[in-house]
Amino acid sequence: MVSYFSLLKQDIRFIEGLNACMNCGVCTAICPAAAYFDYDPRKICQDIQTKDNSTIESILKSDDIWMCGQCLSCKTRCPRDNTPGYIIQVLRKVSQKTGLFVHSSLGRQQLQIKRTIGHSILETGYCVHPKLVKPELHPEQGPVWEWVLENGEELYKQCGSNYYKPGEGGVRKIDENTLSELHSIFEETGAMELFDDIEKGMEKHHQSKAKHAERE
Incomplete structure (x- = not known):
């Protein structure tokens, strides 16, 4: 059985993001997303520290990890130098790599983001190009x-x-040499592999839904 906590620990952002959370709740108090959504970074940090596989899996399947706006206000206020925003980054990556993101309605939106913003960067050099x-x-x-x-x-x-x-x-x-460099950066950093993981995860999800519909 895969250990989700071990997967999280492989990312330097997780190591730097979770030092010694004492569950004070300052991150949630300062978090703009928590003010608008049912989102609690304090609880996510608390649950992650249990190292319980089923608990972490439920987080990876949830909408919660897609609510963070990555403003990193949490980093500026944590009394123990934790960064819940970094933890969210790693949870998102692991959710995509394991295919668990398809269990979340917000997670499934990653496919459209990948096909719009992701492709726009590679094709035009801009995150959002009008064309x-x-x-x-x-x-x-x-x-x-x-x-x-x-x-x-x-x-x-x-x-x-x-x-x-x-x-x-x-x-x-943007000239072709610059676009070629962008492609190389995406390849070297693993972004292209992550793009493939998102596509494959959604493909499996659609296949599973189709089989379920046939059985009904």
């Missing part, structure tokens, strides 16, 4: 994004940007 924004994913914007996509070149020209063209300026076209 890759899908209006159907942002209904709250109304018709704005569709209009931007149709009139982008003229619009960004008026804003002083070099809209997806070689040279200097905002939203300029």
Whole structure:
């Protein structure tokens, strides 16, 4: 049986993030996410320290680890120099590597994030490039994004940007050498492997749902 605590310990962020939590709750008190969601970084740290496999597995399957905004306010206030935000980073990675993220509705959103922001970085060099924004994913914007996509070149020209063209300026076209370097960075850091894990995890999830539907 896999030891989830052992997997967590393999990441330097976990080692630096959990030194000696005394369960004081300062991290939860300062956490912006805790103010809006049913999210408690103090409890996550407390549960992780039990090293109980089933407890940690339930955390890896939960929505909780996807609620953190990574502002790291927790790091600035912890009296024992813990960083719950780092712990969340590692929990997310282990959840993705083990495929447990598919049990969470927020976790399953990682596929869309990977296919939008992740692909945008590799294809354009930008986290969010206007040309890759899908209006159907942002209904709250109304018709704005569709209009931007149709009139982008003229619009960004008026804003002083070099809209997806070689040279200097905002939203300029990133050269192939730079994009190649980005690909290399993603390969060397394991990001591409993690992308594959997300795709495979969701594929297995869909296959499992299909088989379950057939049995019914």
